[in-house]
Amino acid sequence: MSTTGPITGPITGPTARPTSGTGTAPPVDPWAAAHASVEFATLRNRLRSFVFPMAAFFLAWYFLYVLLAAFAPHFMAIRVVGNINVGLVFGLLQFVSTFAIATMYVRFANRSLDPVSSRIREQVEGGGW
């Protein structure tokens, strides 16, 4: 359980810095300190305020489609163009929305999450807390 236990052993990597808890300072839990920081609260709020509503939206959108397919087949059978009906358009829209949400999330994460999270990570790993 090397991920959770205290870090022991030699440190690898060219940019190794002193880790927390190795000096004579009173032991501080770097995880708790970082977790309590304003920066982390911002990160968590940003993440949650994006992924929770988005997850609720795509699940609702998906189940709307599933329920329509199951209980409103006549609506789905209405032809739009040629042999292409509402059901096919609706189904293809699920593909479009999935691709779109994935793209939106990546742009959001790259712009709004990654800079904050890497700052926190560097501070934690560098013994900043």
Add this chain to the structure above:
Amino acid sequence: MTGEPARGAVGDPLLNGGIFVFFVLVTLVIVFRVSRQTKTATDYYAAGRMFSGPQNGIAISGDYLSAASFLGIAGAIAVYGYDGFLYSIGFLVAWLVALLLIAELLRNTGKFTMGDVLSFRMRRRPVRAAAAVSTLVVSLFYLLAQMAGAGGLVALLLNVTSRQAQALVVAVVGLLMIFYVLVGGMRGTTWVQIVKATLLIIGAGMLTAWALGSFGLNLSALLGEAASRSVHGHAVLEPGLHFGKNITTKIDFVSLGLALVLGTAGLPHILMRFYTVPSAKEARRTVVWAIWLIGIFYLFSLVIGYAAAALVDGGPKRIISMPGEENSAAPLLAYQLGGELLLGFISAVAFATILAVVAGLTITASASFAHDVYANVVKHGNLDADREVLVARITACVIGVLAVGGGIVALGQNVAFLVALAFAVAASANLPTILYSLFWKRFNTTGVLWSMYGGLISCVVLIVLSPAVSGTPKSMFPSVDFAVFPLHNPALISVPLAFLLGYLGTVLSKSDQSDEAKFAEMELRALTGAGAERSLLPAEVGSSQPGPALTPITPGGSPPVSTPRGYRRRILVSTGVMAGVAVLVVSVSMSRVLASAPPGADTRPQLGPNIVSDVGPEVAIPALGGIIPVGKTPGFVAVSPNGRHAYIANRNAQVLTVVDTAINQVTATIPIPTGPPQFLAFAPDSRTLYVTIFNDQRTIHAIDVLDTATNAVIATIPQPARPYLPAVSRDGKRLFVPNHDTASLSVVGTDTNSVIAEIHVAPNPHGVTFSRDGSRAYTANHESNLVSVIDTTTLEVLATIPVGISPHSIAVHPNLPLVANANYDAGTVSMINTATDRVVATVPVGSHPQDITWAPDGRFAYVVNEASNTVTVIDARTNQVTATIPVGSNPTSIAVLPNGRQAYVSNLDSGTLTVLDLTG
């Protein structure tokens, strides 16, 4: 039984086998080469975390696009139409759950397995044990389904039909899988996945482009053609064919939708893939690549499925008739478009798919056992990594052997529900606990255990009590019925239950406080990646990472000495070579097909027995459905092509009786003053009925033409001799009448109702029937023991086929090149392969078989035995008699409704029709 009917493989089994072997060799070389780097636990479980997001995205697509996805979805669309498409949407949208809620957080908090994340802030041993149980259950169910599927696939592609040979193939698949996993570890299996996914997507893309191209890139035209070739018409373009039957199937569909969308992000072999990349950001890229690849692939599947329905000779009926049933849609389309080479390529891809997926499952299951159960539960975490990998390798062997054994047992069983079950267990046991532990601070060990075991047990119990396991002909155990739970998929109950149990377990266990400090650490790690497991090769792919200050030292110490660049280049080259070979294969086959086959040429491969799900399905042992009194001397019964009425010729009574098939009662009696009516033949439009008439004194021989709209005789056509059982051509323009006493056929023009030609055949024709395409007619000639084959254009006899003694009745199979005739004095049925015009099987039936007919889906033949007073049922797949049903006295004929649900047997001496309930 003297032989088997035409059955088995499409294309050239040798070629297919050659392409399989080629793929296996290439992947073996790759696995062997990358194996030199598999030294440590991180190498073995997580491929050194050195794959990039796009590479892992391709590999994860390879893991996910199992044979069920590739062959199953295209086939379901070909046969059930739109409802097949519904699966693919659930399979795709599910990735958003993985992207938004799971992938990055999991990558940041875990090491090798799902148990790492779940046990992070809980009491480790019970939680790891639960996670391992769930992982092993899901992986084993999935493995079993894949292995059993491999048997069916090789039956289709290599013409391996014997059980022993199929078992051998399953064993070979198992051995290869063990080799990939033992030698290559996660790195080897990942490369196998990458090669396979690349080939799969290229192959599917080519099929799609080719199919769309043959409709001028007009999707609407393709859909229209698919609809026009389906017995369901435009209903194949609309939801409801498969799931829309009743409220239970609709709720079942919603339940399946829930399992699909929540199950994917809980599949252990998918979760484990997120550990093969160096960072959360790469995990994100992995999912995005997977979403695009999988989404595009499912769009291809949509086109491939409808194109198979629109383009394959024989359409959906033929597809369902092959040994792999609907799984054969994509291979058949490949054969239709590109001939043997393209078929061989697509088949090899499908075979590769099974190999790669079973390897991925095996490594997941072995990792879960070695890492979660053995190292952390049994050894309390005091096990060095080398020993752990050794245990994992041994476990992989054990799992391989178990999967081979289980796969052989499951061969031929209906185990398709195991895949749905794996998704349902993943959605109920795994996903709720993962979400709770990542996002809910109070969640504790009790909650984990209640939720996981509750979800797992409720799923398995509900499945066991469902129609998937017992109570219907398609169940795993069709002969018993303990199906008290109506749904095939338990997710609608088990997923909410697992969420509820996780909540209740947590709030009701006051003593079991969650560790808040641990939660803080976990949340921080999850969101920032601080302290996360790094790549073994930071300079290679993790160069953007800051110095890995908290990186634990890899057990095993020294970093890999050799640069992986060389290997990677070689692997990329081999992938490229295989893709190149694929392109070559497709181009060559395209040119061959274009050069050799004129449009409309019959490139039909050998066919297998068939099953159509849209009629029937008939069962092996029909039930007696009742008796209808129809007046004296009913000698012959015919059902109208639209299925609404049965007309019965009552010989000595000189009447026709009409039975309404909806209520099974006589609704009319029509006098036939010309003479005793003997045989009946409907025109394809169901409106005109031809009634042959003769008496025992041979003084009367004629045909009456009856308008069934008014039930009035509108014409009488004189005949030169006693007219036996006639047939109307497929276009309705000609009536062929066997003249029993002059060894000839009269050809009657139905526009003028006069004889326009005469064809001499061997004596004495008893019955005539047309081939499906109308180009041939077949007569059963009583005295000469011959069947004559007639060209319906030139009216020449092309061949005579020796059959049993006294052939009386003859019937063309609905979609195979197969004609069956009943030999009255031999007491047998001859099965004739019309491709070779030879008898391929002789099946003993009852005494004096007088009449034979096929079920509309061709699954069974029904033979009326006049002297035994029985009906014999023959399974077309095996040529075995599956049932002998007692009917009335002196039965003379049988007619089956076009929907395959009921048959009517005329009992000459009883004055009745026996109704047989063919669907049990």
